[in-house]
Amino acid sequence: MDLEQLAALRTPEGVTALATATGLAGGDPLAAAATLRSAGVPAGLAAAALTQAELRRRAAAKFGPDAAGMFFTRAGLEQATRAAVAARRAARLRAAGVDTLVDLGCGLGADAIAAARAGIRVYGVEADPVTAAMAAANAGAAGVADRFTVALGDATEFDVTAVDGAPADAVFCDPARRSAGTGRRIFDPAAYSPPWDFLLGLAGRVPRTVFKVAPGIEHRLLPTGAEGEWVSVDGDLVEATVWSGPLAAAPRRATLLAGAAVHELTGDGTRRAPVGPVRRYLYDPDPAVVRAALVAEFAGTVDGTLADPEIAYVYADTPAPTPYARCLEVVESMPFSLKRLRARLRELRVGRAEILKRGSALEPERLRRDLRLAGTEGISLVLTRVADAPTVLLCRPVPIPEHASPIR
Ligand SMILES: C[S@@+](CC[C@H](N)C(=O)[O-])C[C@H]1O[C@@H](n2cnc3c(N)ncnc32)[C@H](O)[C@@H]1O
Incomplete structure (x- = not known):
């Protein structure tokens, strides 16, 4: 999808095509394309509408009913934080007194929208033009365009100390962990984008930084004094978050989300359990x-x-x-x-x-x-x-x- 196709999908003709495509998503793609074409939808717009409708259908698992009004790229959807996890993190930021947040590499805006919904003013930065445009559209669809704005640019060059003339209360970064070319998962944090060194530098410079990392991250890589939080949803491990500075509330935390319930266990991550025989x-x-x-x-x-x-x-x-x-x-x-x-x-x-x-x-x-x-x-x-x-x-x-x- 390019910027032109995204703009076309947002015209009245595009909105109608997308609505028709949504009704056909999940069925036979060839028959769906034929239905759109016979309704007079141009081939390019029909293809874009069908792709978007299919992505929205898949996105419902992560975003529930919100997915129906959002725009997605395939890569952006794969990397987006699911709504329940983003909402939990946003609530914690808000409870820690964060009023303004910079989201470096905001992607399609899942984390940023959750933070804006929690009442935080979010300044997103995104390097990819289509993703940035979709994030702005998603902010509008979520009704938070007044609290989440997106700038197109390189996160590593963004001055987090001068947002609207003042430093933001906190900085969040969820680096890309898939190769731009092949889409394969990246396991080496040095190859994240922005890379690990940049994140560590940020944590050293900015008092309150939070970054999302792969759950397989090695504990020894976490900055000294930071909190490592591992999050599961219904028993599936989905991500880890590093909280630094005053946002670090415990050395290690396990957060279990199950429906509306949240269970948290904290500790220092170094204790050894006693060893004994197999018991009943x-x-x-x-x-x-x-x-x-x-x-x-x-x-x-x-x-x-x-x-x-x-x-x-x-x-x-x-x-x-x-x-x-x-x-x-x-x-x-x-x-x-x-x-x-x-x-x-x-x-x-x-x-x-x-x-x-x-x-x-x-x-x-x-x-x-x-x-x-x-x-x-x-x-x-x-x-x-x-x-x-x-x-x-x-x-x-x-x-x-x-x-x-x-x-x-
Ligand atoms: C994992 S995604 C963010 C997902 C987002 N948290 C969400 O839940 O929707 C990472 C994003 O960072 C962007 N990115 C990577 N390197 C960047 C850089 N140096 N500057 C700005 N954006 C960057 C990628 O284009 C991608 O959209």
Whole structure:
């Protein structure tokens, strides 16, 4: 999509074409194109409308009903922060007293719009002209054009100390983590755009900086004194955020978003959980807890221990309702042997198995095939290591009563 196509989509003719395309999105693309063409829509506009309608349809998973009024590029949508995560971060900035924010590399504006909705005046900077134009259109669609403006330019040259004549209260940067050419994910922070050195320099110069990074970021790379926050949504790890200066409230934080509920666990990320034998209940912590290195803090909430100091399964004597982990009851434990496991599952008439693993090199799908399950019962198999020995735990899920109040 180029600027001309975007402008065409915003004319009355384009708006009608997009509305028609929206009704056809998700169906047969050739038939949709033919329908638009037979309604007299020029080929270029029809193609742009169909692409945009399809992107809006996919974007609903991240943005809900807002997606229907927003503009997207494929790359911009992939990299945009989902609405629930952006809203959470914006609320935290606002609660910390941030009134004005610079968003360096604001993309399509997902974070900026959330901040503007939280009442923050946002100055976005974006290097890509089409993305910048879409961000401005998205600000209008969200009804925050008076609080989120976008400048086209290079974030690394933007003077964050002289925004409307004064320094902004805080600076946010969500660097591009995909290669502009191939679209592949970039894992090396030095290759982010803007690059890691620029972000570190920013954190050194500007008292309140926040940047979003890949959840796989190594802890040792975080600036001294900064908070590393790992965020999951419905059990999927989605991102990490680095909060620096007075915005750093704890060394490490795991934030779990589940529907409207938010659960946060904090700690210093260096504690080690006690080690002991396999016990009756196994807790499989949320990936945000594991990546934030807060397994020991979580284990403390359930009086739990590890069976191996390097493996993040927590064992305890009682099942407790907790938002930070899934709980399974360990029914049997055996040293791993395919033959013995297959024989035992046959005895138990197991026909369905979910397979979890930590600290095991086995491939779950290959194991499932090799087990040749045939039976009526279900089971959870946990492949792990206990006292350095490959071990399989035969488990069943623990139903947590609905009325139980979770541990906080
Ligand atoms: C990950 S996206 C931002 C997504 C945004 N936070 C959102 O949720 O919609 C990063 C953006 O930074 C832009 N960018 C990368 N390097 C830049 C630079 N040096 N100056 C300005 N923008 C830059 C890219 O074009 C891209 O749109």
